[in-house]
Amino acid sequence: MSHDVVIVGGGHNGLAAAAYLGRAGRRVLVLERLDETGGAAVSERPFAGVDVRVSRYAYLVSMMPRELIDELGLDLDLRSRTVSSYTPTHRDGRDTGLLASSHAATTALSMRSLTGTDRAWAQWQAFYADAQQLATRLAPTLLGTLPSKDEARALFSDIPHVWDAFAERPLGEWIESAIDDDLLRGVVLTDGLIGTFAAAGDASLQQNRCFLYHVIGDGTGDWKVPAGGMGAVSGALDQAARKAGAEILTGADVIAIRETTDGAEVTWRDATGDEHVASAPTVLANVAPAVLARLMGDEPPLPKPVGSQLKVNMVLTRLPKLKSGRDPKEAFAGTFHVDEGYAELETAFREAKSGRLPSKPPSELYCHTLTDPSILSAELRTKGYQTLTLFGLHTPDALFAADPKGITAEYLARTIAGFEAHLAEPLLDVIALDQDGQPCIEAKCPLDLEEHLGLPGGNIFHRDLQWPWAESAEEVGTWGVATQYDRVLLCGSGARRGGAVSGIAGRSAAMHLLGRR
Ligand SMILES: Cc1cc2nc3c(=O)[nH]c(=O)nc-3n(C[C@H](O)[C@H](O)[C@H](O)COP(=O)(O)OP(=O)(O)OC[C@H]3O[C@@H](n4cnc5c(N)ncnc54)[C@H](O)[C@@H]3O)c2cc1C
Known part of the structure; x- marks a missing residue:
């Protein structure tokens, strides 16, 4: 056996597992298909000539336990936001909004002013x-x-x-x-x-x-806002894994996993197309359960995962003014809800369920740079540039299948129109341009996530989230990482408590292997 454990996928959970196992003296090999580790928890510069490292997919951290950060000695700066959310609305003939702040009195005042009572x-x-x-x-x-x-x-x-x-x-x-x-x-x-x-x-x-x-x-x-962007979180885990002795290979596309009598063999292809085999008594799958099934040569489990979001990254020369008159620095510091009233959300769901793009796309935005400007170059910081992340809801992958690029562009335009209904100026007036004069806006539909990150159906959690307790007698007292294969465990988002940027799935797989209770 060349290693004690081979980890398929170098997402943040695979890295967390590698760090725990490496620290326990296990010989660990991590194989990551892309050229960098981190999976959906990465920072990138998507706009040519614009020096901003945006959290391209995941952007906020809540589920990562303090214990995990301490156990692995991660150097992370996770910052609280003073504003929880701002929801602009048009009510009683005026543009107004609901501000939920960490200051109770401010929230109470906003609710009274919106609804007229306490x-x-x-x-x-x-x-x-x-x-x-x-x-x-x-x-x-x-x-x-x-x-x-x-x-x-x-x-x-x-x-x-x-x-x-x-x-x-x-x-x-x-x-x-x-x-x-x-x-x-x-x-x-x-x-x-x-x-x-x-x-x-x-x-x-x-x-x-x-x-x-x-x-x-x-x-x-x-x-919380990860200072330095989401790449700082995966970067800290990558460093912890390497420091613990894990070998991490990027550009290593795993194409098959085969169980043997005493372990499993993992076949992977490097950037030149050459094939290699790594073997170990145990394989940890950081990939989604549906991807694991394919690698094992089996049918993917049902139901097929559905991804349902539009992720948009933007760079602005400044924040746009709001019709409600609320200071944009306050409104965009937390989650800025657009067309997310209860009835609007239900209507959007019904439309999408019946195969139509929602007529009023529900979405939420947030400005990272108000809490952490360090992701901007010094020059752009001086100029006052800001970033905006938009997360659209109720956009199942099947709606994009006929023409992924065209439908994404159409839905983006509809989403931006919904946002602009609350702005006192056109969004395009404040969007920065890249070196080719193109607006700094990129939109990823679920199919883009499937293609780039290998998320089945573009589901951001690998599959539907599960209850955080055992659902069968056999599962009680386990770490929730078992698969139908004796030699393969899940260490990613598809594990029972794996969804979100938390490292919990990686930690659970490591605890299982180390025999911890
Ligand atoms: C758009 C978006 C926004 C999100 N926002 C948030 C958020 O704000 N906060 C939050 O907590 N969570 C968020 N999430 C969810 C969160 O990002 C994921 O739950 C988490 O990143 C999963 O981590 P992971 O390590 O388990 O898997 P992944 O990040 O999916 O990593 C799996 C890795 O396996 C690699 N891989 C796949 N196939 C192969 C193969 N054949 N061979 C080798 N390697 C392979 C992939 O390239 C990837 O690096 C978001 C996700 C998305 C997509």
Whole structure:
């Protein structure tokens, strides 16, 4: 055997697994298809001649536990945002908006000014007090072996209504019973829809699981800005893995995995097309379960993953002014919701489900450079340039299949029109130009993510998110990384608790191999 462990894929989770295993003295080989590690957690300069390193895919960090950062000695600066979100709207004949800030009094004032009473603020506080209980009670379980569902439920024995609302019934019922205002309901619901194609009332409860991942991160649900961009997070894990002795090969495209009597053989192709074989007693798959099945020569598992987002990166010469008069530096510092009212989200879902692009695309934006300008060159910083990230919802991959480029361009135009309805000036007036005079806007539909990152259907979590507890008796007390193959474990987003930039899947696979409990 050439190694103790071969890791297929050098995404941030593969790197986390390599770091843990290397530190435990295991001989680790990481094989990454692309020319750089990091997978969906990378920083890149997509615009020719414009020196800005944008977080090209994932952009905020919440799910990475402090324990993991400390255990691996990662040098990371994760910064809190003062503004949680701003939602512009047109109400009672005026342009206004809802500001959710880390200062309670500011949020209360904004809600009163929007709705005319203090009821909305009271409902919002009560809802998030319950949601906070999910974080306090479930986040610590993510770092141990899987509890049974009964054990997870028992954590809520003194507040059974919270368990019932979140684990047994569709999220929509909880939101509708707790909050009256449509705009507030929509802001809450978005956490259940990021990268997840579901309605609020979906019986699958997919939206509940997605909501969970968005509110329990590190026990607070606080979404933080990685200073230096997402590449700094993967960069720190890459360094930790190399320092621990892991061998990391990029440009190494794995084309097959075969189990043998005492391990598995991994066949990979280098940039020149030459084939190589690496063998080890165990293989860790950082790739999606559907990709793993293909590499093993099997049919992909059902249901087929669906990706459902439009990711847009932009560079601006300055932030645009808003019709509501709100200071853009405040409005864009947190998540800026566009057409994400509760009814609007449901309409968009219904349209997409019936095979049409949503007429009013729901989306959310955020400006990284307000919290961390270090991703801009010194010259662009002096000039006052800013970045904007846009994440569009309810855009299933199948809608783009007929003409990926053309339909993406059309949907981008529709999305920008929705955004511009809240701006006091055309967006194009503030978009920076690249060295060829082209606007600095790039849009990635789910099919682009499938092609570049190997995400099946463009699903940002590799497959639908799963509950963070065992769903069978055999799974109780395991790390949630087993596959149908004896010699292959998952160490990526498709593992039971793997979604998001967290490193949890990589850590869980390593803990399994090291026999930790
Ligand atoms: C557009 C977008 C926005 C997102 N936003 C956020 C966010 O803000 N915050 C957050 O927490 N999460 C976000 N996510 C989700 C998060 O990025 C993922 O859950 C996480 O990055 C998954 O990490 P991973 O290491 O498990 O897998 P990946 O990042 O998918 O890495 C898998 C690696 O395997 C490699 N690979 C694939 N096939 C092969 C092969 N045959 N041979 C060798 N290597 C192979 C890939 O190139 C890739 O590097 C977002 C994802 C996307 C796509």
